[in-house]
Amino acid sequence: MKTRTRRRDTAWKKTLGGVALLLCVVSASASAGQLDGIDVSSQGQTTTVRFSLSAMPSFHYFSLPDPARAVIDFSDTEAGQIAPVGHQGAVDGVRLAQHADGKLRAVIDLSGSAHLDDVHAEGKTLVARISGASNTGGSASSAVATKADESASGTKAAADTDEPQALYRTGKASGPIVVVIDPGHGGHDSGTRAASGLKEKTVVLSIGKALAAKLKRTPDIHPVLTRDSDHYLTLRRRVEIAQEHHANLFVSIHANAYPDDKSVDGATCYMLSENGATDAKAAQLAHFENTRDRSLAGVKFSGDPTLNAVLTDLFQNASINDANNVAQDIIQQFSHVGPIYRHKPPRANFAVLRDPMIPSVLCEVAFLSNPGQARELSSDRFRDQLADAMYKGITRYFKAHPPEQIKATAGTLYTVKSGDTLSGIAARQGVSEAALMDINHLHSKRLHAGQKLQLPNGS
Numbered sequence: 001m002k003t004r005t006r007r008r009d010t011a012w013k014k015t016l017g018g019v020a021l022l023l024c025v026v027s028a029s030a031s032a033g034q035l036d037g038i039d040v041s042s043q044g045q046t047t048t049v050r051f052s053l054s055a056m057p058s059f060h061y062f063s064l065p066d067p068a069r070a071v072i073d074f075s076d077t078e079a080g081q082i083a084p085v086g087h088q089g090a091v092d093g094v095r096l097a098q099h100a101d102g103k104l105r106a107v108i109d110l111s112g113s114a115h116l117d118d119v120h121a122e123g124k125t126l127v128a129r130i131s132g133a134s135n136t137g138g139s140a141s142s143a144v145a146t147k148a149d150e151s152a153s154g155t156k157a158a159a160d161t162d163e164p165q166a167l168y169r170t171g172k173a174s175g176p177i178v179v180v181i182d183p184g185h186g187g188h189d190s191g192t193r194a195a196s197g198l199k200e201k202t203v204v205l206s207i208g209k210a211l212a213a214k215l216k217r218t219p220d221i222h223p224v225l226t227r228d229s230d231h232y233l234t235l236r237r238r239v240e241i242a243q244e245h246h247a248n249l250f251v252s253i254h255a256n257a258y259p260d261d262k263s264v265d266g267a268t269c270y271m272l273s274e275n276g277a278t279d280a281k282a283a284q285l286a287h288f289e290n291t292r293d294r295s296l297a298g299v300k301f302s303g304d305p306t307l308n309a310v311l312t313d314l315f316q317n318a319s320i321n322d323a324n325n326v327a328q329d330i331i332q333q334f335s336h337v338g339p340i341y342r343h344k345p346p347r348a349n350f351a352v353l354r355d356p357m358i359p360s361v362l363c364e365v366a367f368l369s370n371p372g373q374a375r376e377l378s379s380d381r382f383r384d385q386l387a388d389a390m391y392k393g394i395t396r397y398f399k400a401h402p403p404e405q406i407k408a409t410a411g412t413l414y415t416v417k418s419g420d421t422l423s424g425i426a427a428r429q430g431v432s433e434a435a436l437m438d439i440n441h442l443h444s445k446r447l448h449a450g451q452k453l454q455l456p457n458g459s
Contacts, residue, residue: 032076032077032078032102033054033055033056033057033076033077033078034053034054034079034080035051035052035053035074035077035078035079035080035082035096035104035106036052036053036054036080037052037083038050038051038052038082038083038085038094039052040085040088040089040091040094041088041089042089042090042091045090045131046089046117046129046130047088047089047090047091047114047129048127048129048130049091049094049108049127049128049129049130050125050126050127050128051072051074051125051126051127051128052124052125053074053077053124053125054124055124056121056123056124057074057076057077058074058075058076059072059073059074059119059126060072061073061116061119061128063115063116067109067110067423067433067445068109068110068114069107069108069109069110070107070116070119070128070130071105071107071108072105072106072108072119072126072128073103073104074103074106074126075102076102076103077104078102078104079096079098079104087111089130090110090111090112090114090131090132091108091109091110091111091114091130092109092110092423093108093423094106094107094108094109095109095427097430108128108130109423110130110132114131114132115130115131115132116128116130117129117130176220176221176222177220177221177222177248177249177398177403178222178224178245178246178247178248178249179215179221179222179223179224179247179248179249179251179394180223180224180225180226180242180245180247180249180250180358181208181211181212181215181223181224181225181226181251182208182225182226182227182238182241182242182250182251182253183201183204183205183207183208183209183225183227183253184200184201184253184254185201185232185254186205186229186230187230187231187232187233188232189201189232191204191254191255192255192256192257192368192369193368194369194371194374194377195371195374196374196375196378198368198377198378200254200255200257200368201230202230203365203368204253204254204255205227205228205229205230206380206383207253207365207386207387208225208253208387209225209228210383210387210388211251211253211387211390211391212224212225212228214388214391215391215395218391218395221394221395221398224245224247226241226242238252242358242360243358247358248358248359248398248403249322249326249358249359249360249394249397249398250358250359250360250361251360251361251362251363251390252361252362252363253362253363253365253390254362254363254364254365255364255366255367255368255377256341256365256366256367256369257367257368257369258367258369259369262369262370262371263370264367264370265338265341265366265367265370265372265373266338266339266340266341266342266367267334267337267338267339267340267341267364267365267366267386267389268331268334268341268342268343268345268346268363268364269326269327269330269331269334269345269361269362269363269364270327270345270346270347270362270363271320271327271345271346271347271360271361271362320359322359322401323345323359323360323361324345325397325401326361326393326394326397327345327361328344328345329393329397330361330363330389330390330393330394330397331343331345331393332393333388333389333390333392333393334386334389334390334393336389337382337386337389338373338376341364341367345361363390365377365386366386414429414452414453415451415452415453416447416448416449416450416451416452417449420447420449421445421447422436422437422445422447423445425453429455431455433445436455
């Protein structure tokens, strides 16, 4: 059996546009095991959750906000007869879901200002420590649901859906596809510039507005610009805008530069790298863009011992594959407008592409350092051609890959009973709270007895 080195960095915290992502990858035995019990205890400001296992599997964990949750995935593990876990300290409850690939997911619902502080193995016990105050008046928001619960009660195993990013990636069931367009730089940050003085921030804003106008005329697509004027936005704020609008796609627009060789030209689309940049130029470009803004708390381009672990985890997300597909579609359309710098989507560690919930690409439309392309970029006609190429690539992608959306079954209603909570109903029905809020157009999680909730198809 091949054993990999255990990697852990409990201090790693990544805040990205309001999404706190705390992740650690640990490798141990690959043999199948069983979760035998869950114990929750609290002392002062610390709540400890202990998972008793027959053998310590590989696992990884991360945090999600709104509502606050800690998620732990156990590889090759099944749930045994687990007693329900209710409110204790800063923990509102623990939910379990068995995945088809053998993975067991535990979702810890947090209360108050609590946050996941550390997860580590102690022999055959996995220990999760929660720090922060709890809502003293809060009730247990959910309970454990296992296969045993399902057979006894007829309800599905609780989960935040197979992929927790779906809580953020998908749009509303009846809503349009949301494309967030991010013209790079702005304000005091002009980006790169041509010898003529033409500024990147001006070029990409023009292209972004043209792209938004084209998408706005397209049925079922709603474009959102991160900026529509010459003002500065932090990298963090750009990603926050995408998250606030539940974007199905994030497209950042930039113009390239390579002063060492002014003959270099062409367009391409970058995506997040798994383990380093495709080439030195990609690494140089990502470093240039990232170091212009250090506002992404906790995110460092270099010298981070857990970066490879994070990127590996992100690469497992469907959003990475989606980004690759849309990047290829846009590059193909760019080829009808002018030269291509890289036909295969290059990969680099751009900060604005690091949201694991949203498929994201960064398009470099041309080289301002190339005199010929700089002249073309000064033309409204050429800018419109570039916007049109991006428009065609995006619409082609969504035609072939419609975003996953939750559809409700007409007539399937649930009547809220006294003592019900949204998270409790979601757990019993095997859906996410976000799904229930979207389907029922809820603006808060408050429920009242007698309220009717529509349930998604298959509940």
